[in-house]
Structure formats: structure tokens, C-alpha cells
Amino acid sequence: xxxxxxxxxxxxxxxxxxxxxxxxxxxxxxxxxxxxxxxxxxxxxxxxxxxxxxxxxxxxxxxxxxxxxxxxxxxxxxxxxxxxxxxxxxxxxxxxxxxxxxxxxxxxxxxxxxxxxxxxxxxxxxxx
Amino acid sequence: xxxxxxxxxxxxxxxxxxxxxxxxxxxxxxxxxxxxxxxxxxxxxxxxxxxxxxxxxxxxxxxxxxxxxxxxxxxxxxxxxxxxxxxxxxxxxxxxxxxxxxxxxxxxxxxxxxxxxxxxxxxxxxxxxxxxxxxxxxxxxxxxxxxxxxxxxxxxxxxxxxxxxxxxxxxxxxxxxxxxxxxxxxxxxxxxxxxxxxxxxxxxxxxxxxxxxxxxxxxxxxxxxxxxxxxxxxxxxxxxxxxxxxxxxxxxxxxxxxxxxxxxxxxxxxxxxxxxxxxxxxxxxxxxxxxxxxxxxxxxxxxxxxxxxxxxxxxxxxxxxxxxxxxxxxxxxxxxxxxxxxxxxxxxxxxxxxxxxxxxxxxxxxxxxxxxxxxxxxxxxxxxxxxxxxxxxxxxxxxxxxxxxxxxxxxxxx
Numbered sequence: 001x002x003x004x005x006x007x008x009x010x011x012x013x014x015x016x017x018x019x020x021x022x023x024x025x026x027x028x029x030x031x032x033x034x035x036x037x038x039x040x041x042x043x044x045x046x047x048x049x050x051x052x053x054x055x056x057x058x059x060x061x062x063x064x065x066x067x068x069x070x071x072x073x074x075x076x077x078x079x080x081x082x083x084x085x086x087x088x089x090x091x092x093x094x095x096x097x098x099x100x101x102x103x104x105x106x107x108x109x110x111x112x113x114x115x116x117x118x119x120x121x122x123x124x125x126x127x128x
Numbered sequence: 129x130x131x132x133x134x135x136x137x138x139x140x141x142x143x144x145x146x147x148x149x150x151x152x153x154x155x156x157x158x159x160x161x162x163x164x165x166x167x168x169x170x171x172x173x174x175x176x177x178x179x180x181x182x183x184x185x186x187x188x189x190x191x192x193x194x195x196x197x198x199x200x201x202x203x204x205x206x207x208x209x210x211x212x213x214x215x216x217x218x219x220x221x222x223x224x225x226x227x228x229x230x231x232x233x234x235x236x237x238x239x240x241x242x243x244x245x246x247x248x249x250x251x252x253x254x255x256x257x258x259x260x261x262x263x264x265x266x267x268x269x270x271x272x273x274x275x276x277x278x279x280x281x282x283x284x285x286x287x288x289x290x291x292x293x294x295x296x297x298x299x300x301x302x303x304x305x306x307x308x309x310x311x312x313x314x315x316x317x318x319x320x321x322x323x324x325x326x327x328x329x330x331x332x333x334x335x336x337x338x339x340x341x342x343x344x345x346x347x348x349x350x351x352x353x354x355x356x357x358x359x360x361x362x363x364x365x366x367x368x369x370x371x372x373x374x375x376x377x378x379x380x381x382x383x384x385x386x387x388x389x390x391x392x393x394x395x396x397x398x399x400x401x402x403x404x405x406x407x408x409x410x411x412x413x414x415x416x417x418x419x420x421x422x423x424x425x426x427x428x429x430x431x432x433x434x435x436x437x438x439x440x441x442x443x444x445x446x447x448x449x450x451x452x453x454x455x456x457x458x459x460x461x462x463x464x465x466x467x468x469x470x471x472x473x474x475x476x477x478x479x480x481x482x483x484x485x486x487x488x489x490x491x492x493x494x495x496x497x498x499x500x501x502x503x504x505x506x507x508x509x510x511x512x513x514x515x516x517x518x519x520x521x522x523x524x525x526x527x528x529x530x531x532x533x534x535x536x537x538x539x540x541x542x
Contacts (some may be wrong), residue, residue, distance in 0.1 A: 002294040092296035093246055095305075115293045 010083035032106040055081035151234035170195035204273035251286035322428030330530030360423030367429035386438035443472040494523035
């Protein structure tokens with residue numbers, strides 16, 4: 001079954017209450033997201049889901065040289081960074097988009113839906 | 129009496145069968161790219177063989193058979209490296225034909241896939257024209273005034289997304305079909321407007337695009353006969369297109385509705401559009417769904433085509449219809465059109481006051497300044513009118529419209 005990455009983006013440094021307007025609304029978003037995750041699990045869509053620490057805690061590693069180089073901070077210099085994500089399985093994009101809409105509502109964020117490679121797409125890449 | 133030439137038959141079969149062939153092959157082989165290439169190869173083979181060998185007894189059937197064989201050849205070539213895919217192909221070959229019925233039609237699936245909301249609007253129009261309309265990439269590129277290579281990339285990228293993201297090849301569920309159908313109609317109307325209100329280029333009207341949009345509109349009407357907005361959009365396009373012969377003067381100048389030679393309007397198109405509207409009026413009268421934006425716009429255009437002259441137009445009905453339209457679509461452009469109609473009922477001063485309220489949002493829109501210029505002219509406020517014409521001329525891109533606006537401005541006295 002096709003797999004999709006559902007990503008949620010947020011500011012590099014989080015404000016108080018993780019960027020939610022209040023403690024209550026943060027707890028409510030967590031509860032709604034938890035319920036959404038549970039539904040994904042029950043319906044056989046969930047592969048993995050979790051939230052991330054702020055991008056300021058990231059370390060960028062380049063191991064291509066003789067010795068690995070470590071750099072403090074995220075790889076991309078942007079205002080918004082990946083804040084959390086789901087990996088789901090869905091029959092097609094319509095199903096994935098409908099789930100993303102529910103996830104977006106639950107976590108109070110915009111969700112990007114992106115398909116994973118399939119066996120065929122990798123093969124097509126090898127022999128264009 | 130001589131029958132149609134081979135070229136005419138090929139053109140007709142292409143019109144009638146292209147979408148059906150692409151749609152059928154897409155379902156059969158699960159791949160739009162293969163379907164498109166195979167259909168194109170089959171028509172290329174027909175153009176080569178039919179003039180030489182004579183027409184086959186059933187040209188449409190010949191195309192389907194040839195295209196299917198081409199698709200199988202293509203997939204065999206590609207999958208020779210992979211025995212597993214080869215066997216998968218054999219399984220695909222046994223797919224039973226789909227039951228045929230309005231909702232089951234493969235072409236409708238194809239339309240919904242091409243107009244999927246996950247694709248950018250320009251990708252949707254290009255894909256629809258290529259895969260459903262059967263226009264070549266070169267024709268689509270020319271119609272949208274972009275390089276052929278650019279258009280080819282746009283289409284290739286869209287097809288790659290359909291495949292990689294698994295955009296389904298299906299008619300949406302009942303819960304979504306209404307929204308999605310509205311999206312399909314928006315694509316068709318955009319193609320029509322691109323042709324009718326060509327924003328740039330030498331041709332004031334691009335008949336290749338308006339004709340294609342009407343053809344798509346007719347196809348949708350066949351596929352979804354009970355939808356009011358599908359009928360409404362087709363009626364709207366027919367009623368607008370009926371005025372095409374009178375819309376541009378011999379010297380290439382735009383002729384506005386009030387100055388058009390109404391005798392030159394295409395009566396057959398008007399009758400067809402009005403017949404569609406009458407059916408909708410009956411449905412609404414019998415308690416059916418209230419008319420949507422396309423039906424209301426079609427009704428407005430029917431009021432115009434009913435009038436023997438601009439002076440005899442039933443402007444109050446037009447104002448009322450625009451009022452209803454603005455409830456569904458509160459866009460400033462609808463309000464501008466309503467204001468222009470109000471000027472005909474209550475006089476240019478009242479109309480101008482309504483137009484001026486839209487100045488903030490529509491300041492960059494040439495039609496706003498053209499409407500102001502005309503109302504100011506009728507009020508005898510020549511210098512203000514001239515300034516408004518200047519603004520409109522600065523913003524307009526259509527040659528015929530520029531010629532019209534320039535003449536109007538230069539006719540101002542005082």
C-alpha cells in the first residue's frame with residue numbers, strides 16, 4: 001500500500017506553551033492529536049508518528065569527508081522547520097489528503113503530504 | 129455525392145475517440161503515460177495507413193485495437209528486464225471491461241484525475257486539454273503562449289505526480305463529488321475564458337480554446353446529465369460564444385454588447401443554450417436544487433440574447449440576477465458587473481457610485497477603469513473620463529480591447 005509522510009511545520013524556536021495560545025489549548029491539541037493517532041492505528045493507517053524537539057536542538061552531520069563534520073543547528077536555514085510527522089499507509093492520495101485534513105485540525109497546524117518511493121518508482125529511476 | 133475525406137474521418141475519430149481510448153487504456157494498464165503514448169501512436173499509425181490502405185470498416189474500433197496493442201508492446205519492452213512485471217502484465221490483460229453507464233464512464237475518471245485539487249491549476253488545464261481534449265503539447269503551448277518545452281515539462285511533471293503520489297483514477301465519493309465537480313467546471317471555464325478573453329497576443333478571440341472548452345462542456349453534460357451546474361456552464365459558454373461573430377469589428381476592434389450587430393449572433397448556439405436553461409428552470413420550478421453560479425450567469429446572458437437591442441434589454445432582471453449571483457460569489461468582479469447593470473436601470477450617477485466603492489480592490493483591473501470611463505463619459509465628466517480611459521488602456525492586454533478603448537477616449541470632447 002502507498003506510504004505517505006505527513007509533516008507539520010513550526011517556528012525554529014518555540015514560544016511559551018509550544019506556540020499554542022494557552023496551556024489549555026496546548027493540552028487540547030495534544031489530546032486531539034492523540035485521539036487522531038489512535039484512530040489511525042485502529043484503521044490500519046499508522047506506521048509511525050511523533051513530535052520533534054525544536055530545530056535549535058538539531059545537529060547537522062556530514063560524514064562524506066575523511067572525518068565527519070558536526071554543525072550545530074538544522075540543515076536548512078528557514079524560519080519554519082519540521083515539528084512533527086506521521087508516516088501512514090493509505091490506498092491513494094484522496095485517502096491520505098482526507099487523513100491529513102483531520103490531522104491538521106487535530107494538531108492545529110498545516111500538514112504537507114508527500115509520497116514515499118515505491119519499488120516501481122525506484123526501478124524507473126534506475127532505468128529511465 | 130462524395131463522402132468525407134480520410135483526413136476528415138481521422139479528425140472526427142480523434143474528436144470522438146481520443147478521450148475514450150486514453151481513459152480505457154489508463155484503467156486497463158493503470159498508467160496514464162502509457163495510455164497517452166499508445167493513443168498518440170495509434171492515431172499516428174492511422175494517419176499513415178488509412179490514406180494508403182483505405183479506411184478500416186470500423187475506424188474507432190481500429191484505433192482502440194491498435195492503441196491496446198501499442199500499449200502492450202510498450203509495457204513488454206519496458207518490462208523485459210523484469211519477469212515479475214511481465215507476469216503482472218498478463219494478469220492485467222484479463223481485466224474485464226467496465227460496465228458502461230454515466231457514472232462508470234472511464235472518461236469521467238480521467239477528467240477527475242486531470243482536475244485533481246492536488247495539482248496546480250495550470251497543470252490541471254494542460255492535462256485536461258492533453259488527455260481528455262487530445263490537443264497536442266504544441267497546440268496547448270501555443271494556446272497559453274508558452275514555449276513548447278515549458279508546456280511539455282509542465283505536463284510531464286503533473287503526470288509524474290499523479291503516479292508518484294497515487295492520485296486515484298476514480299470518480300470521487302458521494303461526499304466529495306460536488307466539490308470536485310465544481311473544480312472540474314472551473315478548469316473548463318478557465319479554458320473558455322482564456323480563449324474568449326485572450327489576455328495577450330494578436331488574436332482577440334482564440335477559437336481553438338473556446339471550441340475545445342465547449343466540447344469538454346458537452347462531454348461533461350453527457351457524463352453527468354443531471355447536474356444543474358454542468359448544464360449551466362455549457363449553456364453559459366454557448367450563449368457567450370454565440371456572440372463571437374459580432375464581437376470584433378472588421379478592423380480588429382472590440383465591439384461592446386450595445387454596439388454589436390445582433391443579426392450576426394449564432395442563433396443555433398443561442399437556441400441550444402436557452403433549451404438547456406429552460407430544462408433547469410423546469411427542474412428548479414419542480415422543487416429541484418437552486419441554481420448555482422453558472423446557471424445564474426447563463427440566465428444573465430440569456431436576457432441579453434433575448435433583447436432585440438441594448439436599449440430593450442430587461443436590465444432590472446439582470447440586476448436581480450447579479451444580486452443573486454453575488455450571494456453565491458461575493459467577488460468584486462460580480463459587484464462591478466452588477467453596478468454596470470444598475471447604471472442602466474437607475475442612471476449612470478447611481479452606477480458610478482457603486483463602481484467607485486470597488487476602487488480599492490479593483491484598481492489594477494482594466495475593466496474597472498473602462499466601466500468608470502464609460503459612466504463618467506455619460507455624465508459629461510470628460511476629463512475624468514479621459515483619465516479613466518488612460519488607466520484602462522495602460523492595464524489592458526488584448527489588442528482589440530485596446531483599439532476600442534483608444535477610440536472611445538479619442539472621441540471625448542471637452
